[in-house]
Amino acid sequence: MHTMQVMTKSRMKRISVLVVLSALVAAAVGCGDEVERDPKLNIQVIGWGSGQDGTVGFQPRLPVFDTAAQVRVNLTHPGTGQLVNTAAFNPSEQRAVIPKLRFGNDLRMEFEVVDTQGVPVATGATPLFDFDGDELVKGYRIQVDEVDTFSPVGSVVNKAGRSELTQSRMDYRAVRDFEADRWLGRVGHVTVPYDGGNKALIVGGAHVDPVRRPAGLPQIKIVQDDLMEFDPATGYFTDLSYDPQTRGVRANSADRLFEGRAFHTVTPIGNDKFLVIGGFTSGDPNARALNSIELIDLNAAPGTRVQQLVDASGSPLTLEAPRAFHTATYRPSDNTVIVAGGIGRGGENDVLDSVELIDLDESSVQTVGQMGEGRAEHEAVLMGDGETVWLLGGRGPSGALSSTETVSGDAGGVSISTAASMNTARYAFAALRITPNNGSLVMAIGGYTDLDGNVTDTFEFSSLGRDEFLAEGNWRLEEGRGNPQAIELSNSNNIVVLGGRDGSQARLTSSEVLEFGDLGDPKPYTARTTEGTSHNERADFTATPLSNGKILLIGGVGRFDGTTTTLDSAEYFTPLDPRGTAPAN
Known part of the structure; x- marks a missing residue:
């Protein structure tokens, strides 16, 4: 038995449940004498929900879930779906049997609140961690939230001399140090997971006029040049340009973008390295497309994590055509990035048809061909x-596109070919390569269907070599959505569809799940609207799956202090993704 007790720290006094998980490990030291060590996993359990008094908000312990019958604590290996060890206790208890740690890499400790039928009603988990017995203490914060709904991300702040849990917001220390304070809310930013999904990196973005025609250029008020790190183990954002030792920004504003930008691309190129390509910066009177390329290397020493790419002559590496609303796709087969389409500097109708290839081995950029149609706000799937x-898909100067094309070959010779057309013309939609059928299928979901902003509720899929996309009249979302986010869940292969806007451009704060049945069924996916809505009524956010099993929502346009504005905060969606019956070790 291990005791669930209250933790006291300088930043968090009597605010979180501490679960101490122990495992006795024999280790040889000195001249071969064997001693027993007691490694511990310290977990602060918090949650968003009802407290004992019925008040809804952040709770410094497990919230009260009406249908909760049992709490399971599972040690798992998510990569294989393996349940390594498990234990359970009653939600009302303050003492619990906790599963013993076992050696392994990429482990995760999960809290799972289940009802009388064993169905999860709330979940939370640590990021992935390794356990070898050498590191005696690891500390994490688990946020346990109701499944299939939204909750603000909690972090601890000091207000009026006392610590309290509140919704996480961007790190303002750097901008307060080097200039007058400015709003860090944003859209057009990019969020990418790194460190195996244990953290997220938010790059750039802009504070914009929240009213924009779907196909119009953004009216940029403030363009952001920062790199914000989000750590779910603490709930905090960190501006990477801020040096906590000197309590100021790094010299020469290091670890910030050389050029602030929004509606750009951030392309993972392996080993926690990313290429930042193109995008809009502020212009007079309209946003101006960029041709610059920057490298983010999170393995580099602080102060050197943003680097200017240069060619063989030492000149900065740039695109041949400035562009935003483009795609940039890394190809591991030849270490290149394919940059396609987008909007150039000639205004919203300057839709580009060119395809450029960035050769990372040769440090070169060249135009390798033209698509059959110029396209922007399209999707690219490797x-x-x-x-x-x-x-x-995407949009051209006169409307939405149903056409698709492929780019293949290598740096020595690239070919661009016409592929099957979609049944529905769409832009600003979601597309992903889905796991069923060995990952050979690409699925298109929602989107805008014309330049006036009408939306579709359809989804369809196809594979390379087919002459058509498959779709039936009942293959539909519950709501039509322009600019939705879609995430496939690893265990169930269900697809969570988040946010977007309706045909009147109103924010859609709901979510729905496309529940996977079988590809051979007349209806392989069935849409189900989940309960609850976005805590901040946000749209145009980024949605990023993390290793703790939650989907992280960053920024977007939503509600803050009763007004509609770009947001500087984080929110979770906690999906229901049952593991199944993986055997224990």
Whole structure:
């Protein structure tokens, strides 16, 4: 038995439940004498929900879930779906049997609140961690929230001399140090997971006029040049340009973008390295497309994590055509990035048809061809061969596109070919390569269907080599959505569809799940609207899956202090993704 007790720290006094998980490990030291060590996993359990008094908000312990019958604590290996060890206790108890740690890499400790039928009603988990017995203490904060709904991300702040849990917001220390304070809310930013999904990096973005025609150029008020790190183990954002030792920004504003930008791309190129390509910066009177390329290397020493790429002559590496609303796809087969389409500097109708190739081995950029149609706000999906990039839909100067094209070949010779057309013309939609059928299928979901902002509730899929996309009249979302986010869940292969806007441009604060049945069924996915809505009524956010099993929502346009504005905060969606019956070790 291990005791659930209250933790006291300088930043968090009597605010979180501490679960101490112990495992006795024999280790040889000195001249071969064997001693017993007691490694511990310290977990602060918090949650968003009802307290004992019925008040809804952040709770410094497990919230009260009406249908909760049992709390399971599972030690798992998510990569294989393996349940390594498990224990359970009654939600009302303050003492619990906790599963013993076992050696392994990429482990996760999960809290699972279940009802009388064993169905999860709330979950939370640590990030992935390794356990070898050498590191005696690891500390994490687990936020346990109701499944299939939204909750603000909690972090501890000091207000009026006392610590309290509140919704996480961007790190303002750097901007307060180097200039007058400015709002860090944003859209057009990019969020990418790194460190195996244990953290997220938010790059750039802009504070904009929240009213914009779907196909119009953004009216940028403030363009952001920062790199914000989000750590779910603490709930905090950190501006990477802020040096906590000197309590100021790094010299020469290091670890910030050389050029602030929004509606750009951030392309993972392996080993926690990313290329930042193109995007809009502020212009007079309209946003201005960029041609610059920057490298973010999170393995580099602080102060050197943002680097200017240069060619063989030492000149900065740039695109041949400035662009935003483009795609940039890394191909591991030849270590290149395919940059396609977008909006140039000639205004909203300057839709580009060119395809450029960034060769990372040669430090070169060249235009390698033209698509059959110029396209922007389209989607690009890397296929399973690591070489073929499938470009889908988008918008041209006169409307939405149903056409698709593929880019294949290598740096020595690239070919651009026409592929099957979608049944529905769409732009600003979601597209992903789905796991069923060995990952050979690409699925398109929602989107805008014309320049006036009408939306579709349809979804469809196809594979390379087919002459059509598959769709039936009942293959539909519950609501039509322009600019939705879609995440496939690893255990169930269900697809969570989040946010977006309706045909009147109103924010859609709901979510729905496309529940997977079988590809051979007349209706392989069935839409189900989940309960609850976005805590901040946000749209145009980024949605990023994390290793703790939650989907992280960053920024967007929503409600703050009763007004509609770009947001500087974080929110979770906690999906229901049952593991199944993986055997224990």
